[in-house]
Amino acid sequence: MSIREPLVLGIETSCDETGVGVVRGTTLLSNVIASSMEEHARYGGVVPEVAARAHLEALAPTLRRALDEAGVTLDDLDAIAVTSGPGLAGALMVGVGAAKALAVSLDTPLYAVNHLVGHVGADILTDGTSGADAAIEYPTVALLVSGGHTSLLLVRDLVDDVELLGETIDDAAGEAFDKVARLLGLPYPGGPEIDRAAVGGDPTAIRFPRGLSLPKDMIKHRYDFSFSGLKTAVARWVERERDEGREIPLADVAASFREAVADVLLTKAVAACTDLGVPRLLLGGGVVANARVRELAAERCAAAGIRLRIPPLSLCTDNGAMIAALGAQLVMAGRSPSGLGFGADSTLPVTSIQA
Amino acid sequence: MLLAIDTSAGTTVAVVDRERGILAEHSTADTRSHAEVIGTLIRASLDDAGIAVTDLSGVAAGMGPGPFTGLRVGIAAARAFAVGAGKPVVPIASHDAIAFGLGLGADDPVVIATDARRRELFYSVYRGTDDAGLPVRTLGPALAKAAELELPAGHRLIEATEVSAGALGMLAETLYANGRAFAPDEPLYLRSPDVTLSAGPKRVTS
Numbered sequence A: 001m002s003i004r005e006p007l008v009l010g011i012e013t014s015c016d017e018t019g020v021g022v023v024r025g026t027t028l029l030s031n032v033i034a035s036s037m038e039e040h041a042r043y044g045g046v047v048p049e050v051a052a053r054a055h056l057e058a059l060a061p062t063l064r065r066a067l068d069e070a071g072v073t074l075d076d077l078d079a080i081a082v083t084s085g086p087g088l089a090g091a092l093m094v095g096v097g098a099a100k101a102l103a104v105s106l107d108t109p110l111y112a113v114n115h116l117v118g119h120v121g122a123d124i125l126t127d128g129t130s131g132a133d134a135a136i137e138y139p140t141v142a143l144l145v146s147g148g149h150t151s152l153l154l155v156r157d158l159v160d161d162v163e164l165l166g167e168t169i170d171d172a173a174g175e176a177f178d179k180v181a182r183l184l185g186l187p188y189p190g191g192p193e194i195d196r197a198a199v200g201g202d203p204t205a206i207r208f209p210r211g212l213s214l215p216k217d218m219i220k221h222r223y224d225f226s227f228s229g230l231k232t233a234v235a236r237w238v239e240r241e242r243d244e245g246r247e248i249p250l251a252d253v254a255a256s257f258r259e260a261v262a263d264v265l266l267t268k269a270v271a272a273c274t275d276l277g278v279p280r281l282l283l284g285g286g287v288v289a290n291a292r293v294r295e296l297a298a299e300r301c302a303a304a305g306i307r308l309r310i311p312p313l314s315l316c317t318d319n320g321a322m323i324a325a326l327g328a329q330l331v332m333a334g335r336s337p338s339g340l341g342f343g344a345d346s347t348l349p350v351t352s353i354q355a
Numbered sequence B: 001m002l003l004a005i006d007t008s009a010g011t012t013v014a015v016v017d018r019e020r021g022i023l024a025e026h027s028t029a030d031t032r033s034h035a036e037v038i039g040t041l042i043r044a045s046l047d048d049a050g051i052a053v054t055d056l057s058g059v060a061a062g063m064g065p066g067p068f069t070g071l072r073v074g075i076a077a078a079r080a081f082a083v084g085a086g087k088p089v090v091p092i093a094s095h096d097a098i099a100f101g102l103g104l105g106a107d108d109p110v111v112i113a114t115d116a117r118r119r120e121l122f123y124s125v126y127r128g129t130d131d132a133g134l135p136v137r138t139l140g141p142a143l144a145k146a147a148e149l150e151l152p153a154g155h156r157l158i159e160a161t162e163v164s165a166g167a168l169g170m171l172a173e174t175l176y177a178n179g180r181a182f183a184p185d186e187p188l189y190l191r192s193p194d195v196t197l198s199a200g201p202k203r204v205t206s
């Protein structure tokens, strides 16, 4: 099946956002997100069972709203796309079950796609108005950072050739923000709280460690990340200051921690671009909302002659439009639908662009 | 005519008609493959019944109780199918479908129990059927430790490992024909999410 500008509905339920989006080719028609973030706030992190329950409640209303906002009906759809992984298994299964039933009810082709590659796909969407950004060029390095993942990809072709360069070996960067916020007595989610607390702070006040950046790490884990040591280092520093009766300089701690995260993210991403001779970097994932991460990315990329792309924030966080966008690319490339037999795969590798 | 889906134990899908009964039924007892098989079983049931989606008047959904992850797949599928078909969801308590499928007599008390994992059972108590042949639930669904489930006097214990979507669909048809209420449109979890609120960050230095 190959359609020039297919109308595709995308369903995303891999973490705590129920996302449904509609695209026509590379044009974004709607992007509706129901988040269960507030329900997780009291636990300080995403609780899989709470997220899965919220997906089930949000799914049908979100679906209807996405169609309404796009101004299309279900009969108009050329295909449905759904995230089959990676992500939280119980959460993914809600979307997979719903997408399959919807596809059968409409007799519409169904594409099971990779969540991480979907983040890259978000960047090809335009709002359809003239003057939109020039199309994404390949190959590109993509840095995807959220509460659920921290991955560095080399994308040679969105529907054909995606390689995992590295990923976190312990916590995701977003998780580190949540955990450090907690130990500083700040609420969940940690990213915006740390951003706020860091205002006026000195990012060089405390030299927190950069995970997997020692010369020996740079051989085996050149493009991998580790944030659990950083979190522990912040905890130790704060405990020592408290034990010695000193007041915690919140702004300095927040700014220094945030600098450590942003520094290691961008150092490795820029190194990948330089090593591979790929002067293009794409950012994706909810942590892109972090002001310092964006600022440092702009600085470092400018210095290294790397062209930086950051999709609008509403397309950086988990959403259904990016899944629809990747589905539309698969349709346009003439790929066969996934059929009905696939499952939810919580560890789906990025090389499996379509399941 | 209804499409009926239940994933409170294995995965089962049927197409039923009030006059003609169960037209098609497909199921697997596997309690780990709900997301994999749901689409295929729906497709096969529609094909076997030889009907179009537009022939359906609704989608009966087994609302549990059952292990959560699997249970949600069926409810999500039923809700999404209903959106696609433009028809209502008809929520049914899964134990009621089991009781209905037993063909109980008017004075025929039973306790239906299904696996809730962690050495616990979901159970419901019925005293028999009413004059419409519908099971009369007097207690439950509720949760009990498997070793501590007490059988009220005179009740038979029915330990069920599967739910028939055919029975579920026919129960929905019979409830509708008799002007009875369906179950509430929410999953019967009967357990809060497993979360322990920690007292705060633990010290990392001693």
Ligand SMILES: [Zn+2]
Pocket (backbone or CB within 6 Å): A115, A119, A146, A148, A149, A285, A317, A318
């Ligand atoms: Zn994501």
